[in-house]
Amino acid sequence: MSGTAATQIGQLARRSVLRTLRQPSQIVPALVFPLFLLAVNSGGLKDATSLPGFPTDSYLTFALAVPFMQGALFSVMNAGTDLARDIETGFLNRLALTPLHGAALLGGLLAGAVVLGLVQAVVYLSVGLIAGADLAAGFGGALVIVALSVSITVAFGALGLFVALRSGTAEAVQGMFPLFFVLLFLSSMALPLELLQTDWFHTVASINPVSYLLAAFRSLLIEGWNLGELALGFAIAGAILAIGMAAASAALKTRLVRT
Amino acid sequence: MASRELGIEVEGLVREFKNGPRAVDGIDLAVAPGEIYGFLGPNGAGKSTTVLMLTTLLPPTAGAARVAGFDIVKQGGKVRSAIGAALQEAALDPLLSGSEHMRLQTALHGLPKAERSERSAELLARVGLAEAAGRKVGEYSGGMKRRLDLALALAHRPRILFLDEPTTGLDIQSRTALWDEVAGLAKEGVTVFLTTQYLEEADALADRVGIIDHGRIVAEGTPAELKAEIGRPTVEAVPRDPADRERVAKALAHFGEDCSEAHRGGASVLLAGGESQLADVVRALDAEGIAIERLQLHAPSLDDVFLAKTGRSLEGAGGGEADEPGSEEMEAVGTP
Numbered sequence: 357m358s359g360t361a362a363t364q365i366g367q368l369a370r371r372s373v374l375r376t377l378r379q380p381s382q383i384v385p386a387l388v389f390p391l392f393l394l395a396v397n398s399g400g401l402k403d404a405t406s407l408p409g410f411p412t413d414s415y416l417t418f419a420l421a422v423p424f425m426q427g428a429l430f431s432v433m434n435a436g437t438d439l440a441r442d443i444e445t446g447f448l449n450r451l452a453l454t455p456l457h458g459a460a461l462l463g464g465l466l467a468g469a470v471v472l473g474l475v476q477a478v479v480y481l482s483v484g485l486i487a488g489a490d491l492a493a494g495f496g497g498a499l500v501i502v503a504l505s506v507s508i509t510v511a512f513g514a515l516g517l518f519v520a521l522r523s524g525t526a527e528a529v530q531g532m533f534p535l536f537f538v539l540l541f542l543s544s545m546a547l548p549l550e551l552l553q554t555d556w557f558h559t560v561a562s563i564n565p566v567s568y569l570l571a572a573f574r575s576l577l578i579e580g581w582n583l584g585e586l587a588l589g590f591a592i593a594g595a596i597l598a599i600g601m602a603a604a605s606a607a608l609k610t611r612l613v614r615t
Numbered sequence: 616m617a618s619r620e621l622g623i624e625v626e627g628l629v630r631e632f633k634n635g636p637r638a639v640d641g642i643d644l645a646v647a648p649g650e651i652y653g654f655l656g657p658n659g660a661g662k663s664t665t666v667l668m669l670t671t672l673l674p675p676t677a678g679a680a681r682v683a684g685f686d687i688v689k690q691g692g693k694v695r696s697a698i699g700a701a702l703q704e705a706a707l708d709p710l711l712s713g714s715e716h717m718r719l720q721t722a723l724h725g726l727p728k729a730e731r732s733e734r735s736a737e738l739l740a741r742v743g744l745a746e747a748a749g750r751k752v753g754e755y756s757g758g759m760k761r762r763l764d765l766a767l768a769l770a771h772r773p774r775i776l777f778l779d780e781p782t783t784g785l786d787i788q789s790r791t792a793l794w795d796e797v798a799g800l801a802k803e804g805v806t807v808f809l810t811t812q813y814l815e816e817a818d819a820l821a822d823r824v825g826i827i828d829h830g831r832i833v834a835e836g837t838p839a840e841l842k843a844e845i846g847r848p849t850v851e852a853v854p855r856d857p858a859d860r861e862r863v864a865k866a867l868a869h870f871g872e873d874c875s876e877a878h879r880g881g882a883s884v885l886l887a888g889g890e891s892q893l894a895d896v897v898r899a900l901d902a903e904g905i906a907i908e909r910l911q912l913h914a915p916s917l918d919d920v921f922l923a924k925t926g927r928s929l930e931g932a933g934g935g936e937a938d939e940p941g942s943e944e945m946e947a948v949g950t951p
């Protein structure tokens with residue numbers, strides 16, 4: 357990477373991080389809402405642990421994987437909305453008039469998602485452990501959970517950038533949020549895949565990548581070190597990131613029609 | 616060759632949008648180095664589309680243009696490195712401070728790290744934002760945002776500056792401050808392409824003016840040349856007693872051709888001998904013993920040029936007649 361490109365990424369990343377930290381309206385809901393749902397679900401569904409084959413006797417431990425995914429979905433909205441606002445206000449045109457590399461723009465914008473992902477992961481995990489959740493993989497597992505959470509947050513953030521570049525409006529980005537949430541609900545969010553009895557739901561959840569991302573978190577929380585589950589989780593996060601960045605790069609070329 | 620490298624040359628530039636009219640319909644123009652070129656026209660005339668093409672942000676449908684000696688289609692990157700631009704809306708991040716904007720802009724333009732802080736401080740001081748540099752832009756007034764926009768456009772020392780309606784929405788004080796800054800830049804040799812819908816802005820700042828309407832340039836020249844094309848100044852006298860209108864018209868008839876508009880309640884003539892006849896007009900009206908409610912000398916303005924070329928007045932022209940340069944009004948002269 358050339359010095360210029362590194363400088364550009366660094367400066368845009370700095371801006372993205374500053375923007376994220378200066379908007380409590382982005383950070384607070386992304387922290388509070390998933391934890392609220394965690395409290396509700398772990399209280400209301402705790403009897404599910406008595407089902408034969410349920411992997412743990414603590415529903416809180418099982419459910420603690422979900423906030424990491426919900427937090428990642430917030431990054432779709434936050435990263436995408438920020439970029440869409442740049443398009444709406446003409447800030448993207450300002451950037452386009454500089455010798456800016458497209459990849460630097462996308463990379464810099466995702467830096468905000470990294471910070472948000474870090475803060476979210478640490479808060480979710482800390483609150484979960486304080487509330488009594490297990491962490492079978494120990495301190496090392498906690499670090500991997502944070503790393504996986506950040507990876508997924510960045511991957512979903514790239515999808516947000518794509519939607520922003522395609523649509524050019526913050527409203528369109530925010531309109532995608534419920535669709536991503538449906539993806540979460542149609543997964544093994546509430547029960548392990550093996551215990552989903554309804555055929556169509558089991559089929560959908562089985563092909564839903566979110567189920568395997570949840571499984572990677574749960575492996576560290578419940579089992580300890582399951583390298584297969586972890587590798588699949590990171591691979592899916594990497595694939596979503598690759599697809600998101602490829603789509604966002606293509607959309608950026610269309611959006612930035614500078615000669 | 617050196618002059619071409621600092622100027623703008625446009626030939627038959629066209630921009631068509633899907634299912635829309637030709638926003639820019641074959642314009643030709645040339646801007647000399649160090650010149651302030653005022654691109655004057657109403658909303659929707661094609662000013663901003665032209666700027667977007669010349670700044671490489673919008674490919675033209677047809678035609679050619681060279682900015683700083685570089686082709687806007689084939690050498691977009693070189694054009695961008697030579698120009699600075701403050702586009703129509705001051706596109707700033709409300710969550711960043713003025714100095715953070717400058718830091719980002721200077722870095723993206725590749726200024727050496729050691730130079731960035733110095734250049735940022737120099738430009739912020741130049742546009743009068745040194746004290747507000749640490750404040751978030753969301754707290755800035757419209758004028759402050761426009762001045763920061765100008766400072767950002769100058770970050771990499773461009774040879775050509777595009778300003779797209781830089782003073783729209785600003786109060787007179789902020790507008791005047793920005794005019795001074797732009798005039799100062801031109802004195803330093805920067806070529807300025809300025810779009811505006813304010814007549815007085817083009818009149819006060821521009822060395823030459825191009826008037827655009829419906830995507831076509833309908834007139835071009837120095838403000839003085841354009842006004843001279845329209846002709847002589849007019850004087851309008853409104854009697855205190857409306858019954859005296861005919862007497863006023865008769866007294867004024869000695870000074871030139873009648874151009875009265877009946878609805879205005881007075882009489883107007885094109886002064887055959889120019890502005891110097893105003894004193895004679897006053898004396899003639901006084902000699903007739905006509906009490907005058909209002910006497911106004913109206914020098915040709917760019918609005919008159921626009922009216923003559925397009926058949927209508929320019930939208931968004933700031934202020935009334937009395938506010939335009941060249942208008943002088945005298946109240947209640949010739950009282951018996």
